[in-house]
Amino acid sequence: MDDLSHKLAANRSMPASTVIPVLAYEDVRRAVEWLCTVFGFRERLRIGNHRSQLLVGEGAVVISERGAGQNFNGSSHSLLVRVEDVDSHYERARAHSARIVQPPTGYPYGERQYTVEDLGGHSWTFSQTLADIEPEEWGGSLV
Known part of the structure; x- marks a missing residue:
């Protein structure tokens, strides 16, 4: 881990x-x-x-x-957790039979993420930074 x-x-x-x-x-x-x-x-x-x-x-x-x-699964909240290696984190969760909602996927804002549901039905997204991306490059704007 x-x-x-x-x-x-x-x-x-x-x-x-x-x-x-x-x-x-x-x-x-x-x-x-x-x-x-x-x-x-x-x-x-x-x-x-x-x-x-x-x-x-x-x-x-x-x-x-x-x-x-x-992926709130009917809830009004979820958690985002930043990790160093999302693929090994994903493999650990999968090896322990976690309910995977979304496998690791890369996004234009420089993150690779996967989402899992815990035993209480809470949604967790784990995210690895792949690149330092200016928000304006993908449609965001710093305030």
Whole structure:
């Protein structure tokens, strides 16, 4: 398993946090405004009207539109965990008969990710940075 004490590769399209909650809302813009106003979060990256990254101290949270192609399995949340080697992480999960929702897949924002459902039905996406990609290259915009 990955030793998460190592420094993960940087990617301008991803928050630096290791564990990132992903929360689904009906209205992303309204949720972002509320979370920033009420909790003092700061918007870091906006992805159209369907997704946004918020910073809070050394942590981050992703706000996503409910039903925007997310693997929430009927829930309003999932977790994103950054790892050094997503393929070996995937092989370990598969070897232990984890329920794989999405096998490792590369994305234009410089990440390779897979999604698994845990024994409680929670959705976890594990992500490896492959490249440091400027968000504007794939349709995001730093705020």
